[in-house]
Each structure stands twice: as C-alpha cells, then as structure tokens.
Amino acid sequence: MRNFLLLLLLFTPAALFAQITITDKVVSVTDKKPIANASVFLSNSKVGNMLLKDGSFTLSNVKNGQYDLVITCIGFEPLHQNIFVRGNDIQLPTIALKNKTSLLGKVKINGGKRKRDYKRERYIRIFTREFLGRTKNAAECKILNPDVLQFEYDESTDRMHAT
Known part of the structure; x- marks a missing residue:
C-alpha cells in the first residue's frame, strides 16, 4: 500500500501537466480540396502552426483549458471554434472554410474597341x-x-x- 501511494504521488504531477496534441484537416467548403499554408493557432496561448500541403495540422504542447481555435487563410473567411482540452489528445472532424468574396466599389464601363496596349x-x-x-x-x-x-x-x- 505504501509503494502504491508513493507511485501515485510520483505520477500525479505528470498527469496534471500533460501536454496535449490537437490534430485536424482543413478543406475548402466548395470543392473539398485541402487548404495549404493557412495559419492555425489557439488564441490566448503561444500554440500555433501552419497547415501542411494536405491540409492537415498538429498543435503540440497544449495545456488543459478552454481555447478559441483560429484558422485564417487569404481568400477564405476566418474560422473560430471553441476547444475544450481536458487531458486527452484531440482529433477534430475535418473543418471546411468558406471562400471569401470581395466586392469592388465602382466599375466604370466604356464602350468601343481598344487597340493592343x-x-x-x-x-x-x-x-x-x-x-x-x-x-x-x-x-x-x-x-x-x-x-x-x-x-x-x-x-x-x-x-x-x-x-
């Protein structure tokens, strides 16, 4: 019994400070193709990474707590998702980013043919x-x-x- 208590005391700090890994894949909502080179991070932490060519990412050394997962990429709407980390590695379901639409303000149309310029x-x-x-x-x-x-x-x- 005494040895069991000693072992429990030795491993309790390791369990409290365990580092969690979050993994996922990000695709485009329109064509389901992987999105590469986007930025992914947990706000209010120092944990972040870039998406790989296949759209996957891994966030390592995540501590227990609640985070806002943020994914940003040029040409896509930014994504925010609440994440609760409680001692186990997390494999999220595939995330689909929406394409971002840019509107032009004023368009002036001129008639007639133009010579090659x-x-x-x-x-x-x-x-x-x-x-x-x-x-x-x-x-x-x-x-x-x-x-x-x-x-x-x-x-x-x-x-x-x-x-």
Missing part, C-alpha cells in the same frame, strides 16, 4: 497579382472581365490606381 496588359498583371495574391489558391482565381478595369499610373510616385 502593352502597358495595360502589364497593369492587369500587376493588378491581378496584388488584388488576388500569390498563393496557390490565388493562382486558381481569374478576373473574368479585365476589360472593364481602368488604370491610372503616376510615374512620380510609382503608384497605380485601378477602378
């Missing part, structure tokens, strides 16, 4: 890269009506304004 083509490439981003998800996006975009470029400030 190499500066304009360059401006469209710059605009697309800056507006959509440079991620794998952005590479799958396309501006369907680039002909309605108008550009003003100020060489003195090296700034481009698009409407």
Whole structure:
C-alpha cells in the first residue's frame, strides 16, 4: 500500500501537466480540396502552426483549458471554434472554410474597341497579382472581365490606381 501511494504521488504531477496534441484537416467548403499554408493557432496561448500541403495540422504542447481555435487563410473567411482540452489528445472532424468574396466599389464601363496596349496588359498583371495574391489558391482565381478595369499610373510616385 505504501509503494502504491508513493507511485501515485510520483505520477500525479505528470498527469496534471500533460501536454496535449490537437490534430485536424482543413478543406475548402466548395470543392473539398485541402487548404495549404493557412495559419492555425489557439488564441490566448503561444500554440500555433501552419497547415501542411494536405491540409492537415498538429498543435503540440497544449495545456488543459478552454481555447478559441483560429484558422485564417487569404481568400477564405476566418474560422473560430471553441476547444475544450481536458487531458486527452484531440482529433477534430475535418473543418471546411468558406471562400471569401470581395466586392469592388465602382466599375466604370466604356464602350468601343481598344487597340493592343502593352502597358495595360502589364497593369492587369500587376493588378491581378496584388488584388488576388500569390498563393496557390490565388493562382486558381481569374478576373473574368479585365476589360472593364481602368488604370491610372503616376510615374512620380510609382503608384497605380485601378477602378
């Protein structure tokens, strides 16, 4: 009996300070494809990681408690989910992120045909890269009506304004 109490006292602190692991996979709600390179973290803690190419993640060294799991990725709505950690590793069900829709303010449409303008083509490439981003998800996006975009470029400030 005495040895049992000694063993119990030795292992109690280890059980109280056990480090938990949270694992999951994140996909797009529209096509169910894995989302890579998104940020995942537990707010009010120092625990965070990036999603792998297959959309999976692992958060290690999580302590017991209640957390707000936050997943963010460009092109998707941020996700917040309450997590309760109580001594066991957690395998969450697959999470699906919603695509984020960006609305343009003002669109001015001009009629008539345009001659080939190499500066304009360059401006469209710059605009697309800056507006959509440079991620794998952005590479799958396309501006369907680039002909309605108008550009003003100020060489003195090296700034481009698009409407």
